[in-house]
Amino acid sequence: MTALDTSPARPLAWDPVAKALHWSMAALIPLAWVLAIVIDAFPRESRGPVVYAHKTAGMLILALLVVRVLWRMTHTAPDTEKTPWEPLAGFLVKAGHGLLYLLMIVVPLGGIATSFARGKPVPVFGLFDLVGPWVDRQPFAGMVTEMHETAAHLLLIVAFAHAVIGILHHVVLKDRTLIRMKPFAKA
Numbered sequence: 001m002t003a004l005d006t007s008p009a010r011p012l013a014w015d016p017v018a019k020a021l022h023w024s025m026a027a028l029i030p031l032a033w034v035l036a037i038v039i040d041a042f043p044r045e046s047r048g049p050v051v052y053a054h055k056t057a058g059m060l061i062l063a064l065l066v067v068r069v070l071w072r073m074t075h076t077a078p079d080t081e082k083t084p085w086e087p088l089a090g091f092l093v094k095a096g097h098g099l100l101y102l103l104m105i106v107v108p109l110g111g112i113a114t115s116f117a118r119g120k121p122v123p124v125f126g127l128f129d130l131v132g133p134w135v136d137r138q139p140f141a142g143m144v145t146e147m148h149e150t151a152a153h154l155l156l157i158v159a160f161a162h163a164v165i166g167i168l169h170h171v172v173l174k175d176r177t178l179i180r181m182k183p184f185a186k187a
């Protein structure tokens, strides 16, 4: 968008749908991560339900992401709050959000690839199973698992940094960045 753009005025805050999608995913992503981390704490024969819960949380994240991207493409986002470090800060915010979107796509798709590489199906909310094209073969399965795990850790690290920056906006810069994303808050 350019300075000459006269198309619809930017809203002052994120709309309720964008907020609901943001906060439900902000809860589900760490949940999916924790479920994956605790899998190894269970004896092999009782890991099934935890793996199922992990895959289902991951598939829900993917489904919500599709809705979120479609919503984002069809609605105007509020303008980013200006900081004393423009234009660099504005560019970094866009790059950071872009990276988060990219990782939110790559990680669940990598999870599906991990299941397929292990010769395991992906349950889709108990409705049906997606069956992959591969049989379980090492070292391929191990390599795909490792890539999924690394991308998942990176997503959590970037999301954590993003949350800290959001809080710093509120506490140090005292701007409206966090308030605009606050559930149930008025614009």
Ligand code: HEM
Binding pocket: 029, 032, 033, 036, 037, 039, 040, 051, 054, 055, 056, 057, 058, 059, 061, 062, 104, 107, 108, 109, 110, 111, 112, 114, 115, 122, 123, 145, 148, 149, 152, 153, 155
């Ligand atoms: C944002 C979503 C996701 C996150 C944050 C995530 C995170 C992780 C992490 C950190 C691990 C490594 C656990 C470890 O061994 O230490 C893992 C493993 C795994 N993930 Fe995901 N994952 C996500 C989505 C998915 C999806 C959508 C699927 C498949 C439908 C999936 C399937 C798997 C499988 C099969 C493993 C190997 C589990 C095992 O060791 O038995 N993940 N995931």
Ligand code: HEM
Binding pocket: 022, 025, 026, 027, 029, 030, 072, 077, 078, 079, 080, 081, 093, 097, 098, 100, 101, 104, 159, 162, 163, 164, 166, 167, 177, 178, 179, 180, 181
């Ligand atoms: C897994 C966790 C999270 C992910 C993946 C995530 C992802 C994102 C993304 C992609 C955006 C950009 C929205 C867009 O341009 O469409 C965003 C915005 C935002 N997020 Fe998060 N977020 C997470 C957690 C948090 C947390 C914990 C906070 C609070 C401290 C937070 C505060 C915000 C704020 C204030 C905005 C609006 C930024 C602005 O208006 O410029 N996020 N988030």
